[in-house]
Amino acid sequence: NAGVMQNPRHLVRRRGQEARLRCSPMKGHSHVYWYRQLPEEGLKFMVYLQKENIIDESGMPKERFSAEFPKEGPSILRIQQVVRGDSAAYFCASSPPGELFFGEGSRLTVL
C-alpha cells in the first residue's frame, strides 16, 4: 500500500505567484486533512475535506487560500498571490475512521 503522497516535495515561488500543492490519500481513504507548519512552530490545522465536500475549514486563512478534493484525482491546496509569510511545510493526512496517516509534506519557499 502506498502511503499518502504529496507533491511537489519542494516548491519555490516568487511573491505574487500561485502555489498548488497536491495530496493523494492512501487507497480507500476518503478523508483528507491539511496542516501547515511554519519554521520552528507546531502543526496548525487548516482544512478537512471529504470527497467533493469541505467539512471544516476553520483553520484556513480567509483570503488567498482554497482547498478541494474532487471526486477523481488528488486533493489540491491552492495559495494565490503568495507572500513570504506563506513559506512553510504543508502536510496532508488521510484517514479512515481512526488514525491519521501523514505524507512527507510539501515545503514552500517564497522568495
Place this chain on the structure above:
Amino acid sequence: DAKTTQPPSMDCAEGRAANLPCNHSTISGNEYVYWYRQIHSQGPQYIIHGLKNNETNEMASLIITEDRKSSTLILPHATLRDTAVYYCIVSYVTGANSKLTFGKGITLSVRP
C-alpha cells in the same frame, strides 16, 4: 477538543524505557487519547491511541489512568532514532467529522 499538557522536554538514555507523561483533565467520555511523533521535519507518525484501556503495539504502550485524566506513553527500549517531538492529543475518533489539534508536544532526546 480537550486540551493536553505536556512537559516541554525530557531525555533518556539509549536502551532505557522512555516514559512520556500527558495530562488531559478535561477529557470527555468519548474522546480518545492519541500519540503522534515528528522526527526532525518529517511528516508526523501515528504511534498509538486508546480510549480507556491500556494499549500496546509494536512501537509503544499507552497507559491511561482509571479516571482518564492523564496518560503515559512508554517506549520500552529507546533508541537514538526515537529522538523526536511527541504529541499527546485528545480527540473524538478522526475521520468522523473530527480533527486532531496539535499542541507544542514534548521533545524527547535519547542520549547514547
